[in-house]
Amino acid sequence: MESKDVKVTIRPYKISDVDDFMIYAGDESVTRFTRCETFISKEEAINYIKNFCIPHPFCRSICIDDRSIGLIFIMPCTGDYNKCRAVLGYAVAAEYWGQGIATMAVKMIVSQGFKEFPDVIRIEALVQVENKASQRVLQKAGFTQEALLRKYTYNKGEVRDMFMFSLLSSDHHP
Template sequence: MPITYEMENTDNNSLAITLRPYRLSDAEDFLMYAGDERVTQFTRWNTLNSKEQALSYIKEFCIPHCYCKSICFNDRSIGFLFIKPYDEDNEKCRAEVGYVVAAEYWGRGIATRALKMAIIDVFKQFTDLVRLQAKVLIENKGSQRVLEKLGFQKEGLLRKYTIHRGTASDLFMYSLLSTDPMP
């Protein structure tokens, strides 16, 4: 079932941001952002080059994933959001968060609104979940702002934590607890 957030357009028209499961028909829209180096520069996945790659990613990752949603603007897929709960018994209290939004929609608060909707939904859906966490490359200032607006706490610097585009890279660790206040 889609989750909807209404936002005001500059013309005072209401525009809907929706989170919904991916559909195979989203492939061209998915390629619009997953094929854009500006968008994928901070992701763990490579920039896609074809509609076939987009279809494959949607089919093999997005659709079977327990919480992978298409961020839609007036029902057009303009972004990607996932929350991945850990499977181990002693780790069921936490989940990893990731998201991207098409470059043409940057700076409009869409990622912030979409993630806020997902946070509310995922804490209801996964009852063992206590902690959401996001690991963000230190160069990714936009994502850091999104998380901070939503009350995520910057816990620290993870030095040379991951290989990103062939180089050992530093990350910031952010977290939000189910008991933390939401703005």
């Protein structure tokens, strides 16, 4: 069920987000399909916010009433061959699932990302085949499912089949 009343924003991280960050980053049901291990201490969460989220080219806190309830990023690829594309990743605290929040955040960061990085004409996301909710988020945000990449990558110790999704700037109509 989507709540039209929820006011979702995305903004840069602050160290003071750490307690809210731990709610989702410390939850195995959230980290399961991501590259992140589940955070177990506040200290490692502070270091992650300080050393990854804040210096990152485009990592944002998904917020309700300015309170952090998820993470989303667009990472532009580097080098002359790859600068046309960027990689998208996101996660939302479990208590907020099913309200359309990830879809809203993806739409927002995609709009901002195409403006922020003029070289980027393709934003792509790799999603584990079992992660139906994330596939649905990308579909709702206008991404195209391109391919099934068999035995493509390791996650949480096992080799995984992944779907590749993409959105081109030319397909993007905010």
